Amino acid sequence: MNFDHLTLSEIPATDEELRPAIRELIAAHIGNMPLYKRARTWMGGDAVFSRAMGQAGFLGLTLPRKYGGAERGPLARFVVVEELLGAGAPVGMHWIADRQSALVILKFGTEAQREQYLPKICRGEMYFCIGMSEPGSGSDLASVRSRAERTENGWRLNGQKVWTSGAHHAHYMIALVRTSGEPADRNQGLSQLLVDLNAPGITIRPVPDLNGDHDFNEVFFDNVELPHDALLGEEGAGWSQVTAELAYERSGPERIYSSAVLLDAWIQHVARQPQCEARQRLVGSLTAQLAVLRELSVAVTSRLAAGEQPVVEASLVKDLGATFEQSVPSLIADDLASHPEESVDPELWHAIMTVTHIAPAFSLRGGTREILRGIIARGMGLR
Amino acid sequence: MDELLGPFEQMLASVAGRSVDSVVQWKAIEESGYLDALVPEAAGGAGLSLSDIEPLIRALGRFAITAPVAETMAKRALGVDTLGRPLSAILAVAEIAGLAEKILEMSLSYANDRVQFGKPIGKLQVIQQQLAVMGEQVLMARMASQIGCAHGLAPSLEVAAVSKQVASATVPQIASIAHAVHGAIGITEEFDLQRYTRRLHALRLAHGSEGYWANIVGKARLQSDRQSSVEFILSLRKS
Numbered sequence A: 001m002n003f004d005h006l007t008l009s010e011i012p013a014t015d016e017e018l019r020p021a022i023r024e025l026i027a028a029h030i031g032n033m034p035l036y037k038r039a040r041t042w043m044g045g046d047a048v049f050s051r052a053m054g055q056a057g058f059l060g061l062t063l064p065r066k067y068g069g070a071e072r073g074p075l076a077r078f079v080v081v082e083e084l085l086g087a088g089a090p091v092g093m094h095w096i097a098d099r100q101s102a103l104v105i106l107k108f109g110t111e112a113q114r115e116q117y118l119p120k121i122c123r124g125e126m127y128f129c130i131g132m133s134e135p136g137s138g139s140d141l142a143s144v145r146s147r148a149e150r151t152e153n154g155w156r157l158n159g160q161k162v163w164t165s166g167a168h169h170a171h172y173m174i175a176l177v178r179t180s181g182e183p184a185d186r187n188q189g190l191s192q193l194l195v196d197l198n199a200p201g202i203t204i205r206p207v208p209d210l211n212g213d214h215d216f217n218e219v220f221f222d223n224v225e226l227p228h229d230a231l232l233g234e235e236g237a238g239w240s241q242v243t244a245e246l247a248y249e250r251s252g253p254e255r256i257y258s259s260a261v262l263l264d265a266w267i268q269h270v271a272r273q274p275q276c277e278a279r280q281r282l283v284g285s286l287t288a289q290l291a292v293l294r295e296l297s298v299a300v301t302s303r304l305a306a307g308e309q310p311v312v313e314a315s316l317v318k319d320l321g322a323t324f325e326q327s328v329p330s331l332i333a334d335d336l337a338s339h340p341e342e343s344v345d346p347e348l349w350h351a352i353m354t355v356t357h358i359a360p361a362f363s364l365r366g367g368t369r370e371i372l373r374g375i376i377a378r379g380m381g382l383r
Numbered sequence B: 001m002d003e004l005l006g007p008f009e010q011m012l013a014s015v016a017g018r019s020v021d022s023v024v025q026w027k028a029i030e031e032s033g034y035l036d037a038l039v040p041e042a043a044g045g046a047g048l049s050l051s052d053i054e055p056l057i058r059a060l061g062r063f064a065i066t067a068p069v070a071e072t073m074a075k076r077a078l079g080v081d082t083l084g085r086p087l088s089a090i091l092a093v094a095e096i097a098g099l100a101e102k103i104l105e106m107s108l109s110y111a112n113d114r115v116q117f118g119k120p121i122g123k124l125q126v127i128q129q130q131l132a133v134m135g136e137q138v139l140m141a142r143m144a145s146q147i148g149c150a151h152g153l154a155p156s157l158e159v160a161a162v163s164k165q166v167a168s169a170t171v172p173q174i175a176s177i178a179h180a181v182h183g184a185i186g187i188t189e190e191f192d193l194q195r196y197t198r199r200l201h202a203l204r205l206a207h208g209s210e211g212y213w214a215n216i217v218g219k220a221r222l223q224s225d226r227q228s229s230v231e232f233i234l235s236l237r238k239s
């Protein structure tokens, strides 16, 4: 790890030009959304909004034109996603397809698979979910036990996934499963499968989260028959493919902006109150941190744009971002409750408490804090 | 860039260290010609921008040079005797970033070398986690420095405030983790770590600590007509 790889980077003017149009699209859609819903950012979704984004050309920004993409770079996507997250737009439906599934299909899929999936993803009509975690496999992902066997017609899949965000809306899952060997073989013998979630033998059950929201699910596979072309990429190369997928998953601006909507709602409240230096300092330190984190996130995206896989860099910024995002609800709740004489919009309180309760997820999803810090330590040369 | 930094580092290496006489040190720095780095070419200088020399200021931090090298560069370029607080703060940030890099490097190599319980302490997960946190803070300080230096010798108050607020705020954690990892040897007069952490603590407070600058960022944010944090942050880049 060389810190010189993360330097202040410019977003090209041609990418910056996307900002007004995406702002307009967002403004047209979020008018009536209550604050606590906007504060869920990418955990909330709306198919109407996703299709509108597709129509306006804001999905698949980095994909080739022949698949319906915009053939732009990752920094174009950064601009669009920054605006979406900053406003709390309901991006949850297409989020995973646009962020990672499409890129994995483009990178490892056959031409026929690209043609089958990518145009629909770009139109905002086809949604994906991530089938990595299982009851016995969290951080230790290589221990997955779901298993697919070759049959005459393709594959027969058995097993279970869990914590699968959005499986109840998604059309497909990209699942990491064992296709040969035993769990003891670790990262040998794993493959990625494109699982049609309408196939017989699949049961999807909601797992309500602590706010009562339905984000994640458990997904059961009972003798699910899948065609030959359900295999994504190479048989047995699942581990290296999933590593590439995680790089897309960890490196985006959603790792710093999850609490931005809440932060801004609180700042608007504070701006209406009599001036108070302690508060001003809190507004200032949170704003300053976010400003620096934002440039770090742009710097990571610039490495992606240069064709690199900035795994350690992305882990550094994700962990910093999660720590920041988690501090926001706790600090602003203390601030508001330190001024009991003020009247606070109940919606703001509702949003603060919603984010307070879900905030532990920020350092779990996409790799836990402890796992990321291990990656960072090794990246810095500790063995 | 290495053509600029390489010789500068060599020069610093020859005059760094606690036994060096400060008069001798200053003479060497002056004779190197680097003090005119920011002076326009038309006026006989190298005509470099503050961003160009940001790595040089970090190098000053890495060598724990306490002489006012960066300040003199800026004063010569501007033709003034005293610098404004925003610019002074940003110069301190760049030095903080360099000190932070050096302290991280020392801590990593110490963790790989120091053996307890039959293995290097760097193999222990608790130590690895602490050093990862330190790495994150060093990265914040470095980016704060680049953000500050991107606006030349007349930075806006807001940019200086963001830069110094964040850099100063990294200091307590960086220093405390470095000392924790080094154990008792780090507390000794003789061991070099204390020279770097001493300077780090001093620069945290110089030209306004994190609290001072947080107040300024907060005031600007609250008075701004920008609705969202994203808009406010984008406006900083242009200021």
Ligand SMILES: Cc1cc2nc3c(=O)[nH]c(=O)nc-3n(C[C@H](O)[C@H](O)[C@H](O)COP(=O)(O)OP(=O)(O)OC[C@H]3O[C@@H](n4cnc5c(N)ncnc54)[C@H](O)[C@@H]3O)c2cc1C
Pocket (backbone or CB within 6 Å): A129, A130, A131, A132, A133, A134, A137, A138, A139, A140, A162, A163, A164, A165, A166, A216, A361, A364, A365, A366, A367, A368, A369, A370, A371
């Ligand atoms: C909101 C949310 C959405 C999610 N969505 C998805 C999804 O769509 N698809 C999907 O596949 N998964 C999803 N996940 C699951 C997520 O990837 C896992 O939660 C994560 O990988 C951790 O696994 P675990 O929860 O089983 O915790 P565990 O791995 O059991 O970890 C528990 C604790 O032990 C620590 N620990 C474990 N191993 C080590 C180690 N080697 N060294 C040090 N500490 C260790 C962890 O850091 C953690 O603190 C989601 C999770 C959340 C919270």
